[in-house]
């Protein structure tokens with residue numbers, strides 16, 4: 467009997483539950499789609515006696531409304547649940563957006579490596595100001611008032627003093643200012659390296675920049691000798707450029723060291739045979755160095771009869787260019803990701 471079937475469907479629909487989209491669709495297919503149970507009953511209406519048709523038709527309409535209302539309620543409930551639970555909106559089957567990883571700047575990689583090598587030899591790390599008084603950048607380091615090296619270093623001055631040049635304010639041209647500050651405030655033994663940014667008024671090109679980075683080192687104690695300087699830099703060269711590296715010292719001049727030497731390392735690209743990097747000499751220059759001039763020790767309040775010391779300074783850009791075969795200084799500041807990405811994982 468059709469009315470029994472209607473009753474059966476009413477109780478089924480009233481008891482139905484739906485907890486996801488698939489079940490909702492199953493409900494729709496089963497009861498209200500064109501092939502669903504309710505439509506099927508409507509199709510059967512024509513087989514019913516004329517006089518019963520009206521009453522049964524009304525029952526079927528009630529059933530149809532019930533099914534449609536239930537469907538709408540289920541649908542609304544699912545949507546609300548999705549709104550309050552955002553996870554239900556995430557399609558976990560979609561491909562993920564690539565998460566690009568950043569990398570360290572090559573200058574950072576090399577600075578850290580330099581620091582690590584010297585720390586293992588017992589050096590600590592010191593920092594000082596980039597805006598500095600003439601005294602710390604020049605005068606205390608034995609640059610006479612009219613010393614040509616003041617001009618040689620192409621200094622950016624911030625203010626010139628009316629009286630004493632020692633009070634001029636400038637952007638430091640080397641990190642040696644930190645050596646002076648350290649010696650002024652600390653009694654030997656002093657064993658420290660000073661990484662930092664330095665400034666010189668130079669036109670920007672592949673080989674020069676007005677801002678670059680240095681690491682300087684200072685070792686002051688009783689009986690520090692030139693041999694200590696040589697051994698320290700030899701060890702550094704082997705750690706930085708490979709264990710087969712050799713070093714050579716060439717006489718040089720700095721106002722704050724006496725004697726002074728330029729340090730070259732055997733070319734680690736051609737192993738001394740001659741290439742573009744070493745300009746076919748087999749050697750590349752990596753640092754300036756020397757024994758701290760007794761005048762400098764005295765300027766900083768250290769007894770030069772009791773103590774001796776060595777100092778050295780190197781450009782981080784230069785070491786980085788040598789290590790990675792980079793031929794243009796400007797690459798370091800252009801922030802071109804095609805350049806920077808090559809150091810991922812380095």
Ligand code: PHE
Pocket residue numbers: 639640641642682683720723754755756777778779780
């Ligand atoms: N301060 C020197 C420069 O910037 C480098 C240096 C440091 C040389 C210490 C000798 C000793 O050129």
